[in-house]
Amino acid sequence: MGREFGSVGVVGLGTMGAGIVEVFARSGVAVTAVEISDVALHRGEVTMRGSLDRAVAKGKLSADDRDALLGRVTFAVGLDALREVDLVIEAVPEHLDLKQRIFAELDRVCKPEAILATNTSSLSVTEISVATTRPNQVIGMHFFNPAPIMKLVEVVRTVVTSQDVVTDIEALCERLGKVDVTITDRAGFIANALLFGYLNQAVSMVEAKYATREDIDAAMKLGCGLPMGPLALMDLIGLDTAYEILDTMYRRGGRDRRHAPVPLIKQMVTAGLLGRKSGRGFYTYEKPGSPVVVADEATPERQAGGEGAKHIAKVGVVGSGTMATGIIEVFAKAGFEVVSVTRGAEKSAQVCERLKTSLNKGVVRGKLTEQDRDAAIGRVTWSATLDHLSDVDLVVEAVVEELSVKKALFASLDEICKPGVVLATTTSSLPVIECAVATERPADVVGLHFFNPAPVMGLVEVVRTIRTSDATVKTATEVCRALAKHAVVCADRSGFVVNALLFPYLNDAVKMVEASYSTADDIDYAMKLGCGYPMGPFELLDVVGLDVSLAIQRELYLELREPGFAPAPLLEHLVTAGYLGRKVGRGFRDYSKR
Numbered sequence: 062m063g064r065e066f067g068s069v070g071v072v073g074l075g076t077m078g079a080g081i082v083e084v085f086a087r088s089g090v091a092v093t094a095v096e097i098s099d100v101a102l103h104r105g106e107v108t109m110r111g112s113l114d115r116a117v118a119k120g121k122l123s124a125d126d127r128d129a130l131l132g133r134v135t136f137a138v139g140l141d142a143l144r145e146v147d148l149v150i151e152a153v154p155e156h157l158d159l160k161q162r163i164f165a166e167l168d169r170v171c172k173p174e175a176i177l178a179t180n181t182s183s184l185s186v187t188e189i190s191v192a193t194t195r196p197n198q199v200i201g202m203h204f205f206n207p208a209p210i211m212k213l214v215e216v217v218r219t220v221v222t223s224q225d226v227v228t229d230i231e232a233l234c235e236r237l238g239k240v241d242v243t244i245t246d247r248a249g250f251i252a253n254a255l256l257f258g259y260l261n262q263a264v265s266m267v268e269a270k271y272a273t274r275e276d277i278d279a280a281m282k283l284g285c286g287l288p289m290g291p292l293a294l295m296d297l298i299g300l301d302t303a304y305e306i307l308d309t310m311y312r313r314g315g316r317d318r319r320h321a322p323v324p325l326i327k328q329m330v331t332a333g334l335l336g337r338k339s340g341r342g343f344y345t346y347e348k349p350g351s352p353v354v355v356a357d358e359a360t361p362e363r364q365a366g367g368e369g370a371k372h373i374a375k376v377g378v379v380g381s382g383t384m385a386t387g388i389i390e391v392f393a394k395a396g397f398e399v400v401s402v403t404r405g406a407e408k409s410a411q412v413c414e415r416l417k418t419s420l421n422k423g424v425v426r427g428k429l430t431e432q433d434r435d436a437a438i439g440r441v442t443w444s445a446t447l448d449h450l451s452d453v454d455l456v457v458e459a460v461v462e463e464l465s466v467k468k469a470l471f472a473s474l475d476e477i478c479k480p481g482v483v484l485a486t487t488t489s490s491l492p493v494i495e496c497a498v499a500t501e502r503p504a505d506v507v508g509l510h511f512f513n514p515a516p517v518m519g520l521v522e523v524v525r526t527i528r529t530s531d532a533t534v535k536t537a538t539e540v541c542r543a544l545a546k547h548a549v550v551c552a553d554r555s556g557f558v559v560n561a562l563l564f565p566y567l568n569d570a571v572k573m574v575e576a577s578y579s580t581a582d583d584i585d586y587a588m589k590l591g592c593g594y595p596m597g598p599f600e601l602l603d604v605v606g607l608d609v610s611l612a613i614q615r616e617l618y619l620e621l622r623e624p625g626f627a628p629a630p631l632l633e634h635l636v637t638a639g640y641l642g643r644k645v646g647r648g649f650r651d652y653s654k655r
């Protein structure tokens with residue numbers, strides 16, 4: 062028979078503690094919530110009540126259930142209130158000395174059989190445990206933010222944690238409706254080890270003014286389907302907590318520069334910009350603790366009517382692949398006249414066929430009327446010669462991802478197109494400036510990075526080189542608006558925003574499996590259930606293709622020379638072995654038998 066856990070204690074009622082109290086109380090467990098002072102206790106209680114009231118307002122909790130839930134919680138100052146509890150979960154700030162002091166005190170106060178758990182994100186559970194006389198009853202229970210919503214708990218066992226303690230805590234997680242992954246004591250465990258390098262890199266993009274906070278967040282939400290962008294997530298986590306986690310991970314995790322907190326984070330913490338909890342972080346909130354973002358001086362002004370943008374009516378699309386076909390569809394559906402240029406009549410016929418198939422699907426699904434489909438097809442003219450681009454207002458190049466081919470194409474476009482035309486490349490990895498300088502009009506050249514499938518994905522990265530004019534960028538963003546796509550503007554650096562932030566994370570996940578710290582299945586679970594990602598990294602790698610992923614990661618590594626970006630040897634080996642992902646039936650997983 063496992064332990065019952067009739068009553069638990071939670072120490073620290075901050076961002077995490079308040080949520081953890083709610084999780085237990087919702088499951089019918091009596092909770093004693095402890096803070097350091099009356100002021101902090103009151104603040105924690107207000108946070109918790111606020112969260113419950115929001116759940117009631119949204120219809121997710123009845124008022125009676127809220128009252129019953131609150132009836133199970135006792136609020137107290139000081140650890141003495143925890144004498145009788147069966148389990149304590151500590152959720153105080155991420156400082157080793159503080160946590161060690163609290164554990165030593167808990168060891169004195171709590172009954173001998175009580176289990177002591179820490180919610181630390183990055184500190185050594187082992188180091189915390191040795192502050193007690195019962196290290197075999199100390200364990201990590203790492204909840205995710207917001208605790209009542211995120212399903213994952215990382216259960217962290219040290220080398221001395223008893224097996225029956227691990228088993229009992231695993232059973233408890235199940236009772237709480239959580240999914241646990243049990244792992245050993247390593248900095249950042251699974252999810253944070255994969256998350257915080259990405260968050261830190263996103264902050265470095267803001268610091269370098271590479272792109273705005275809104276654009277970085279929109280790029281990751283729309284480009285990867287994440288529930289929130291990295292900067293909004295930093296605000297939710299709390300910048301002080303994020304700083305401590307990064308700092309610990311840097312020191313404990315092999316001094317990977319990617320975990321060295323970006324200086325901007327420290328500056329913001331010093332200035333009291335801690336995120337949602339203080340009412341201001343990367344964004345400004347209605348009031349401390351509120352999730353509602355309000356406009357501030359950095360909020361972009363809504364541009365009326367695309368001032369300064371050139372008028373675009375006729376668009377040339379060069380190429381005959383997946384991207385070119387999707388882009389033709391997007392423009393034609395949005396009412397633009399489109400000239401498609403391929404390398405021959407046969408290719409044009411194929412593209413036309415694929416376009417019709419895709420539009421027909423839209424009709425079948427009720428997303429498009431037959432008249433709209435016919436009108437879209439009627440707006441496209443088919444050609445095998447670039448000369449037909451002499452009167453277009455915008456050219457979108459989507460040919461093979463080879464620099465020599467793209468440069469030759471841009472040189473030809475320079476000769477053929479009328480002056481003032483915007484020349485865009487859809488490259489996802491090559492420098493846009495290389496295409497620009499192949500012409501005599503680099504100010505008119507811009508990157509328009511659509512995502513696959515173009516008709517579905519709502520994001521376009523507008524890449525401005527150091528030579529791109531303001532008018533060209535404005536025109537490109539206005540065109541995106543007309544296509545009902547969200548444009549994010551970024552500088553001309555390998556990976557732009559999305560791939561630069563996404564692929565190192567995927568590569569890190571591969572390195573984690575390679576190091577035998579965890580399995581592909583558990584890592585996929587951790588990212589989906591702990592961070593709300595739509596797919597785990599291995600599912601995504603298999604969909605994107607391991608060869609494509611490796612090529613992008615190599616480009617990032619070559620351009621930025623960041624040692625941590627070096628492609629994982631396991632990824633290289635799988636590509637060499639021909640395990641390229643779903644497209645060949647085998648990647649990290651075997652699809653042939655499914």
Ligand SMILES: NC(=O)c1ccc[n+]([C@@H]2O[C@H](COP(=O)([O-])OP(=O)(O)OC[C@H]3O[C@@H](n4cnc5c(N)ncnc54)[C@H](O)[C@@H]3O)[C@@H](O)[C@H]2O)c1
Nearest residue numbers: 073074075076077096097101152153155181182206298302
């Ligand atoms: N913020 C996140 O997203 C997140 C997610 C998972 C885990 N964690 C971990 O949870 C822990 C808490 O982080 P947080 O973000 O909730 O911090 P926080 O700063 O929001 O809250 C910490 C709380 O602990 C209280 N406290 C400080 N000293 C205390 C003491 N001696 N006795 C009782 N209470 C005390 C503070 O008053 C404060 O309310 C950290 O270990 C952190 O790494 C955080």
